[in-house]
Amino acid sequence: MLTLGIETSCDETSVALVDSGREIRSNVILSQAIHGKFGGVVPEVASREHVKTIIPIYRQALEEAKVDPADIQLVAATMGPGLVGPLLVGLSFAKGMAWARDLPFVGVNHMEGHLAANLLEQPDLDDNHLTLIVSGGHTMLVHVKSFAEYEILGRTVDDAAGEAFDKVAKIMGLGYPGGAAIDKLAKGGDPRFVAFPRAMRKDGYQFSFSGLKTAVSLHWNKLSGEEQQQQAADIAASFQDAVVDVLVEKTVRAAMDTRVTDVTISGGVAANSRLRTVMAEKLKRAGKRFFYPSMSLCTDNAAMIAAAGYFRYKKSGPTEFVIDAVPYLPLE
Ligand SMILES: Nc1ncnc2c1ncn2[C@@H]1O[C@H](COP(=O)(O)OP(=O)(O)OP(=O)(O)O)[C@@H](O)[C@H]1O
Ligand SMILES: [Mg+2]
Structure with missing residues (x-):
């Protein structure tokens, strides 16, 4: 059709x-x-x-x-x-x-x-699966029991993941939208350079990213112009790691709790290279299959x-x- x-x-x-x-x-x-x-x-x-x-x-x-x-x-x-x-x-x-x-x-x-971007490309995907939707306006962990039958396990209480990427990119002068620019810059940086906060990491399936954005802003604005230039890649990598850590930890926990075998991610932030890599690693270790859409x-x-x-x-x-x-x- x-x-x-x-x-x-x-x-x-x-x-x-x-x-x-x-x-x-x-x-x-x-x-x-x-x-x-x-x-x-x-x-x-x-x-x-x-x-x-x-x-x-x-x-x-x-x-x-x-x-x-x-x-x-x-x-x-x-x-x-x-x-x-x-x-x-x-x-x-x-x-x-x-x-x-x-x-x-x-x-x-x-x-x-x-979420259907994965259905489109993965005919083999189990109808019953877990999906993390991470976009410019939403962050949601959803148990898809079958097509159109959804249980929302958690969502963001403030900023969406993509919004956090865009706001941090703006603070760092990387333009709008800034998710892809941070991803690229972070490739040359040390994710352990600054220990930015991982909000609500251990509790439930809710997410919060606005405190992280503020922490990056406070850190960035204390630096001189020269320091900002020298540390930009490390700060981008440290910020990105804080977002990815929380997204991955909650997704893996939800995959275990819901006992699904298949997990997908979708939305603009699903293009993030660090998210794809870390999620693949952790889900493999948990014995789950992991799918993500093509970049486009x-x-x-x-x-x-x-x-x-x-x-x-x-x-x-x-x-x-x-x-x-x-x-x-x-x-x-
Ligand atoms: N490589 C990347 N790493 C991180 N974020 C990225 C990357 N590429 C794109 N993004 C982010 O994805 C978001 C855009 O995604 P999308 O088009 O799904 O959002 P939207 O349609 O604006 O929001 P929504 O779908 O919630 O209505 C932007 O916030 C952008 O910064
Ligand atoms: Mg969208």
Whole structure:
């Protein structure tokens, strides 16, 4: 079933064509560079950019997939969580397409999209598994009992993991978004250089990253310009290690407690090289299988939305056309 996926929840305009939730025919992603100069996403600017680019991106997706609009059998678009203006652009486009061509339409939860990046690439993944979603706006440990049956074990009580990366990158003058820049810089640094706090490490499945961000900021601002230059890689590595330590420790504990055999990570921070390495090591030692998405499927993209939309459609049929964008749409 050829599915058209549309993603516009934040600052990526993306359109994909995915066959039966598994085979990516095209996945065109345009990241809106314009927000870099503001140091964060400006919602109104993002909406306008989506309006300008959605049709050319749709055409490019058709061209790359070498398909005709008449070949599309299902239309899926992110309905939330996200920024309401940007969401409305993609959602309206998708509804219009489905309506005009008399196709079924599915509204997709963006977080279900992130976790579906693994379903898309790993046909072998157990339906019953544990997933850690770590993105720019969310940090969640979820027990997936089967598709669309979720138990949220824990989430962040303040900043998301990606948000912490972005804020620390900003403090260190690395630009926005800064997760990938920290990852790169940390490769040449010593993760034991500063012992930054590991908040709530031992208790439960909740996460907290705002104290860590403050600790990095206090440390950084005490240094002279020269010291900052000399120590940047070590500080980036020490910060990254503090985030990774907590994410890995809780994920491994949850994998043991839920007795799953398979564990996945998804969302932008799943692109982090240190997280992938340490998680792989620790889960292997715990006797669990570990899966993570390809780099291009970690940050926002429409292929994961098409896949999630397809699995949703198979489970519960189409979504009513009257649904609206829901900025705080919960996963459960
Ligand atoms: N290599 C990396 N290491 C750490 N963080 C990274 C890396 N690459 C990207 N990120 C972070 O991933 C985040 C973007 O991910 P994503 O696109 O999933 O978030 P979002 O869509 O903005 O948020 P949400 O999915 O919660 O709505 C940013 O915070 C970015 O800094
Ligand atoms: Mg996202």
